[in-house]
Amino acid sequence: MPKTLADRVRLDPGKPADLRDRDPADKLGLDEPTAAKRLQQCLARLDDLQYRLYAENTRSLLVVLQGMDTSGKDGTVRHVMSGLDPTGCRVTCFKAPSAEELDHDFLWRIHKAAPARGEIGVFNRSHYEDVLIARVRGLVPEKIWRARYEQINAFEKLLSDNGTVILKCFLHISRREQKERLLERLHDPRKAWKFSPQDIEERTRWPLYMDAYEDALAKCSSEHAPWHIIPADRKWVRNAVIAELLVGTLESMKLSLPKASFDVDAVKIPD
């Protein structure tokens, strides 16, 4: 059987991430018109799947998006999730933790934002920052961040055991593509507000981030919450692959509409 797109981008548990051997510009055998068509088909399909998830009101879906600055986390939400009914979709952007959040363990604010039954939750950045920026910038001692991989796996197992299906996507862009995108941000008046001089500082730590990502991906790709490494230099590949992953994940949940718990024919509606 030919490998599906999902198979090709999934990082099997126990395997190394080998980011340097994966081409961020990989087209995965797609061309742009085909990808656009598949994206549209997926978006149409998502409408029904989300409706069923919401109506069933038993399980939830958590989509985790990680990637370097400009890797397309915001764009993925905008282009793949804008068709969703916002009643059942909640996006949380995790920024630097607040003083109150820092007064708790690192998963406290994450747990609060977990999707409710029936919901699709999207994390734009996530608890993985606590083994990425926290490690690269030395925000906590090594002993602390080293212990977090296991804590994350246990936390994700808890969610999974309680009905939350987890889909994790790492948007893999090349250092060269990031430069192009930062330049575009700087010089496009519609995007200039997104540029932050801190982006450049982070960029200079690129190899350290790749090391941190390789560990996070390899240590936390589990059967119940596998990582997917999305070639993201081409936005049309990224969008099509993530849309297919979303549809495939929701379809695998075999969502069904609840039946009425009472005798429908016995109900009378008074005038």
Next chain:
Amino acid sequence: MPKTLADRVRLDPGKPADLRDRDPADKLGLDEPTAAKRLQQCLARLDDLQYRLYAENTRSLLVVLQGMDTSGKDGTVRHVMSGLDPTGCRVTCFKAPSAEELDHDFLWRIHKAAPARGEIGVFNRSHYEDVLIARVRGLVPEKIWRARYEQINAFEKLLSDNGTVILKCFLHISRREQKERLLERLHDPRKAWKFSPQDIEERTRWPLYMDAYEDALAKCSSEHAPWHIIPADRKWVRNAVIAELLVGTLESMKLSLPKASFDVDAVKIPD
């Protein structure tokens, strides 16, 4: 100057709501193809307006949807707001308050759900339930709910003074149309899960609810947070009018993209 749709549905401060004199099946001079076209134009326009609101990150928009069961609150979100970028749109459905919520004043849970700067917040039901169901069902003494109109006005003034623009829509359906929709819910397998026998109980209190709505609308339609009475027996009228209200409200905010706070040409992106 001809009245806009917004003018026609706005309840001017100090005026009575007179719900019995307003036709829920009013087409407001629209026909279905024109309304569908205007809806599409509005949705396209919303994309840019939401982007600016989010980029500006200074003000927010709060949309309050109220109406009897089946009046189309969920459908409005689904059909008018599904094109929004979910990153900047947060829908809160207010159900019966939890034990913790009941241990606070009635606006506590509402305030927590207020939209952040840059966001569009949508309340599907709201603090108005505390002068509607609370009054009709006698959940609190009259003295308590009577005091709430003023408390609501002060609360909405606070939000408004702090950058939240408030758009309140009452979805006005007829008692006859509700019966049709309840029957449809019962007998359409895709909708049966939404039916609750409690809907029938509430229906029998229709006149009491109309009285409570007339008071809520008249007492709480203010310059900073006017009510709009949307003829909602025809879904295509409802969707077109609310989409135009959304666009008109966002346009009146004169949203502009922030300029870079640094010298763009002086920034160098290292390889």
